[in-house]
Amino acid sequence: MKTQTKAIYAAQTKINTNILSLIAVAFIGIGIIAVAGHVQAATLHDAAHDMRHATGFPCH
Amino acid sequence: MFSKVLTSALIAGFGAGLIAATLQLAFLQPILLFAELYEAGVLQHFATTPAAVVPPGYVFDLYRDVLTVVFTALIYVGYALVLLPAMAFAQSRGAAITPRTGLIWGIGGFAAVQLAPAFGLPPELPGIAGADVDLRQIWWGATVIATAMGLWLIAFGQNWALWGTAIILIAAPQIIGAPQPDAFTGPAPPELGAEFASRALGVGFAAWASLGLFTATIWGADD
Numbered sequence: 001m002k003t004q005t006k007a008i009y010a011a012q013t014k015i016n017t018n019i020l021s022l023i024a025v026a027f028i029g030i031g032i033i034a035v036a037g038h039v040q041a042a043t044l045h046d047a048a049h050d051m052r053h054a055t056g057f058p059c060h
Numbered sequence: 061m062f063s064k065v066l067t068s069a070l071i072a073g074f075g076a077g078l079i080a081a082t083l084q085l086a087f088l089q090p091i092l093l094f095a096e097l098y099e100a101g102v103l104q105h106f107a108t109t110p111a112a113v114v115p116p117g118y119v120f121d122l123y124r125d126v127l128t129v130v131f132t133a134l135i136y137v138g139y140a141l142v143l144l145p146a147m148a149f150a151q152s153r154g155a156a157i158t159p160r161t162g163l164i165w166g167i168g169g170f171a172a173v174q175l176a177p178a179f180g181l182p183p184e185l186p187g188i189a190g191a192d193v194d195l196r197q198i199w200w201g202a203t204v205i206a207t208a209m210g211l212w213l214i215a216f217g218q219n220w221a222l223w224g225t226a227i228i229l230i231a232a233p234q235i236i237g238a239p240q241p242d243a244f245t246g247p248a249p250p251e252l253g254a255e256f257a258s259r260a261l262g263v264g265f266a267a268w269a270s271l272g273l274f275t276a277t278i279w280g281a282d283d
Binding site: 015017018019021022023024025026028029030031032033036037038040047048050051053054055056057058059060 | 061062065066069080081084088089092124127128131132134135137138139140141142143144145146148149152174177178181182183184185186190193196197200201256260261263264
């Protein structure tokens with residue numbers, strides 16, 4: 001009984017960790033999209049300029 | 061889990077980004093450079109003596125083109141880092157992730173991230189008139205999120221209440237409408253703007269379809 005509970009607990013922890021991993025990766029992705037596509041700082045804007053126009057981001 | 065999602069997305073995103081960058085330099089950059097001549101006033105639309113149109117074509121510029129390739133690869137890596145966790149989450153709830161379904165995921169991503177925002181804010185030629193950039197970015201972000209949620213509900217919803225919600229989510233940003241400029245002051249000919257917008261969508265479609273295919277293929281490779 002105790003082993004079974006432990007196993008269920010371990011499985012549950014694994015699922016939680018997996019979902020946390022997925023959220024963490026997606027969060028990094030959103031950060032990259034925001035920096036490359038949206039941040040208006042002049043240097044970043046100029047460097048990403050052609051990509052932003054070509055990929056349909058609001059640029060200026 | 062974390063590292064497998066991360067590396068799969070990095071490789072798939074980089075590959076799709078290189079395809080996007082190649083297509084962009086071949087098909088979009090010539091129009092963009094042409095439009096910049098109008099933006100800078102070198103050429104004038106409706107000049108008193110209209111000059112014969114001589115497109116400058118693609119002009120090689122190492123620094124500029126390298127930055128474009130780097131940022132295009134980067135943005136598609138960013139897309140992959142959001143796309144793959146969504147795929148993996150769907151898989152954990154029973155959805156099959158195969159190269160074939162990956163293609164559909166990619167086309168769905170294109171619809172959410174490029175087609176839906178372009179319905180209100182067509183991909184812009186340099187110098188084009190637009191409403192305040194902050195407002196447009198807010199509308200852009202909200203449209204992408206609402207459309208993606210709507211597509212998710214269409215794909216995985218089981219009843220009409222969810223499908224109805226999906227239609228509302230997808231339609232709402234377009235009914236509200238994107239912020240539009242007060243006056244049209246774009247110096248470039250509409251012919252260039254139209255060609256740029258439709259080609260940008262074509263390039264986006266090809267790159268996103270590749271992204272979905274690559275992501276699902278690499279993700280399933282060693283299972």
